[in-house]
Amino acid sequence: MGNFIASMPSAIAQGLIWGIMAIGVYITFRILDIADLTVDGTVCTGAAVCAVLVVSGVNVWLALLIATIEGIIAGCVTWFLHVVLGIPAILAGILTQLMLWSVNLKIMSGANVAVPSRTFQVLLTQMNVPMALVFLGITAVVIIALLYLFFGTEIGCTIRATGNNIAMSRAQGINTNLTKLIGLALSNGIVALSGAILCQYQGFSDINMGKGAIVTGLASVIIGEAVIRKISKNFAVKLAGVFVGSVIYWIVYQTVVFFKLDTDLLKMLSALLVAVFLGVPYLKKQLSGRKSKGGAVNG
């Protein structure tokens, strides 16, 4: 049991790193109302770019920045496929994700790159979890604060309006193609940043590291919403909730691993969780809609 408790800080660190990724998912899925599957590829792109740059001696902060920019570019590619070429958003994301698979292999010149913390200057490592937690805690607060401010600006409001009601947005003079671009770019930039941080923490980048990221991210968003719902409707609290959801997800994961339960079933569990939480509100609406069907909207 002592070992189990000792493994919790590491689970929290993982939760915070994947929480950054989940924030990216929150921006597209909840704010922009697009299910963007690009992220499965973008996590690895961020990790790959960061790993290769750090190994070749580039300053680690600069590596983070460049990794984030690569993610932004990936988001722009999905935008191009979706908005300019008219491909449905889900398929556009899958196409970019597949492109990124090849791109990631080329970046790493193989399936993985090691970034051992003993050899290279990194910002955080699982060899020193307390320090990693301090770094991640600060990072989470900074991200929440910046996004809170951004979505309160004129541009931020137009992005929220676009996801909420696209017809109204156009009628109010919002260039919805542009707002979708900003949203997708921002989201994938943040996801790539999480990948870059993850590769430093675990000491390597790997071609498989983004697999199922979208589902993990959605699960975190949903768990977070369930926890935070009663507390506050404040946007900053909602963002913090995403981190909370992700940390809970990884504590559950750690528990499953520790008690040697079947980890093969984890993806099934996360997928079912997401399906249930997205499906139940829909069914509820269907049922209540049937009752009150017909009749005008009352004043």
Add this chain to the structure above:
Amino acid sequence: MDNNAMLQLNGIVKKFNAGTINEKIALNGLNLTLDKGDFVTVIGGNGAGKSTMLNAIAGVWRVDSGSVILDGVDITNLPEYKRAKYLGRVFQDPMMGTAADMQIEENLALAARRGKRKTLAPGIRKSERVTYKEMLSELGLGLESRLSVKVGTLSGGQRQALTLLMAAMREPKLLLLDEHTAALDPKTAATVLDITERIVNENNLTTLMITHNMHDAIAHGNRLIMMHEGNVIIDVRGEEKKKLTVEDLLEMFRKASGGEFSNDRAILS
């Protein structure tokens, strides 16, 4: 060019499903000129092209041919979001004109910035809230104390009234009302029409209002047009319009179109 014209539609053609068995000519060489300050009510049967006309003006899609001139400027090829600067729009569906998950004040703030370049400045300023409070209190719906409430919690009538306020902001050259009271109960519809009348008069807005209610079409505005098969077949204004009755209108329709007036929702009596 007519200097007093606010809107000129010249030979507008719009086909849907062109080249297929379902081809439908929604607008068939439509010509219409609105003078500055005109308040025109629009009636017509099912598929007459009323909403299509409004969408053509708003730029929801491109027209097949013809031109849209607004206050002397050709806007035929301008995308929808750029035209929005000059237009105020209210839709039939109360859900369509506002962002449900955003606050009342945030919706108003978006409308206040219609056609302006968006920056990283705050999405809403303190001073704006004072203005919005005053505007909302004039509606008399008690919304002035609920600025930070999400629009999704409002009733259909409240949402239409709010959408009207938003549409009238930024002094639009043209107000487009697409059966904006059709989804409301009669009492609420009357309230929203009163508010419409007041906003149009106070701002001296040039207005196109589609309605399914012939009485409303006669009672409001200075001019009435009836559409049929993608064209204007009846155009009455001034004193002549004031004397109109529903029976006159139906008789005029029979003469002009050679058939009976048919509209599922039309209120004739």
